Amino acid sequence: MYLRELGDDTQFEFTAQTYQRDGFGACPAFAGLAAELDDEVVGYLLNHFGYDTDRAMRLMIVIDLYVRETKRRRGIGEALMGAAAQICRDAGGRELIWSVFTPNKLAFRFYEHLGAKYIEGLKFMRWPVPSHFQNS
Numbered sequence: 001m002y003l004r005e006l007g008d009d010t011q012f013e014f015t016a017q018t019y020q021r022d023g024f025g026a027c028p029a030f031a032g033l034a035a036e037l038d039d040e041v042v043g044y045l046l047n048h049f050g051y052d053t054d055r056a057m058r059l060m061i062v063i064d065l066y067v068r069e070t071k072r073r074r075g076i077g078e079a080l081m082g083a084a085a086q087i088c089r090d091a092g093g094r095e096l097i098w099s100v101f102t103p104n105k106l107a108f109r110f111y112e113h114l115g116a117k118y119i120e121g122l123k124f125m126r127w128p129v130p131s132h133f134q135n136s
Contacts, residue, residue, distance in 0.1 A: 007103055030046045031046070031047055033047075033084060035079060042067060043080060044064070044080070046063045047060050047063060047087075048060075048063065049088075057094050057095065058092050058094070060087070060088035060093050
């Protein structure tokens with residue numbers, strides 16, 4: 001897998017079962033787009049909406065974009081991003097944001113080709129929610 005070759009040692013747990021569990025139902029965690037070529041799914045883009053309070057605007061967070069390696073350089077990724085941008089715009093959003101694994105230079109070049117800009121001065125953080133946390 002490409003990201004593994006770049007040093008990503010994340011324990012990948014996303015499967016068809018987790019996709020069905022978390023992407024559907026009364027309160028889905030994400031929405032998605034699929035790209036087909038010759039009746040075969042060759043890529044996808046998963047997203048959810050968010051809000052930027054500083055700029056008072058709705059935005060779309062792209063949580064995963066994937067195009068099968070053998071199908072790249074055919075405009076599929078660009079078409080998925082374009083479709084996501086249209087969905088965002090139709091919902092009143094004005095911006096897509098996402099994170100990129102730092103060593104993934106191919107992804108950076110692709111996004112720069114689209115016209116994407118780096119968010120200077122910000123770093124993503126995460127906090128595994130402790131089971132013992134109590135709000136006082």
